[in-house]
Amino acid sequence: MIFGGLNPLTLIDYPGKxxxxxxxxxxxxxxxxxxxxxxxDETVEDTYSEEYVLSFLEKRVGxxxxxxxxxxxxxxxxxxxLSFMQKVKxxxxxxxxxxxGTNPNFLRKAIDRQIVDYIAMDIKAPLAKYYVTAGRPVDTDAIRQSVALLKEDRVDYEFRTTVIKILTSPEDIEAIAKEIEGAKIYNLQKFVPTKTLNPQFLRKTTYTDEEFLEFQKTCARYVTFCGIR
Ligand code: SF4
Incomplete structure (x- = not known):
């Protein structure tokens, strides 16, 4: 397969690794x-073949x-x-x-084949409002299935929501936490406008640190750990 980017090293994306x-x-x-x-929108210019990526990774073993x-x-x-993931494993x-989270069958196959160790699933919104944030019609049953699958706890996982005022009300955050109730980790991510698919979002904002702390307290009633990023 063809990849649209390769970052040789990140210290923040895989917790502790x-x-x-x-x-x-x-x-x-x-x-x-x-x-x-x-x-x-598939306009990325720098692309990398699977062979290139695997040969890069071979040099990083250890x-x-x-x-x-x-x-x-x-x-x-x-x-x-799935075949690439097997080669990486x-x-x-x-x-x-x-x-x-739109493809629970893929996630199940990856878990069953033991070729994934950690899954981070975005939760875009409460299920009833998913299509608004996703900008597309959404099969919310598939989202439900992915949430249930991760909560089986067969691999490490986290749910996470990018929080933007215009899309995510405080009530929405509590509604999401209820919909994933019992989850191990739920991270609230502060929206930082850098580059956006819709340029109008460059002018959108998120909540204050104090407001995030309130959201964290609310979510902690439903999930084991709620983080703020
Ligand atoms: S944030 Fe971007 S990559 Fe992620 S689901 Fe939305 S459109 Fe796709």
Whole structure:
């Protein structure tokens, strides 16, 4: 498969691990705040073949703990990505997958085949408002299935929400926490406008630190750990 980016080292994406990061091309959502628009609209110019990425990783065996696969939406690539993940595991790396949760079958296959160690799933909004944030019609049953699958706790996981005032009210945050009730980790991510799919989002803002602390207290009633990033 073809990747739209390769970051040789990140210290912040796989909790507690050193990781390389690869970016898949294409996404089935159109979140206005997306900070990887060139991957979503598939206009990315610098691309990397799977062979190139694997040969890079071979040289990092013993030097890096993990490989993080992000996008775009990686699970759109089905068997081609599952096969790449198997090769990465065979090299001895931990594998982290970022996903919007729209493909529970992919997640189940990756877990069953033991080719993923950590899954970070975005929770865009309460289920009833998902389509607003995602910018597309959404199969919310698939989202529900992915949430239930991760809560089985067969791999490390986190749920996470990018919080923007215009899209996410305090009531929405509590509604999300209720919908993922019992989850191990739920991270609230402060929206930082840098580059966005919809340029209007460059002018949007998030809540204050004090407001985030209130959200954290609310969410902690439903999940084991709620973090703020
Ligand atoms: S933020 Fe939204 S549009 Fe961007 S990659 Fe993630 S799911 Fe796709």
């Amino acid at each position: 050193t990781s390389a990061m690869v970016y898949t091309i294409g996404c089935n959502f159109r979140c206005g705040y997306c900070h990887n628009p060139e991957l979503v 030097l890096l703990d993990a490989v993080t696969i992000t996008g775009g939406e990686p699970t759109m690539h089905e068997e081609t990505l 065979d090299l001895g790396f931990l594998v982290k997958l970022d996903s919007n």
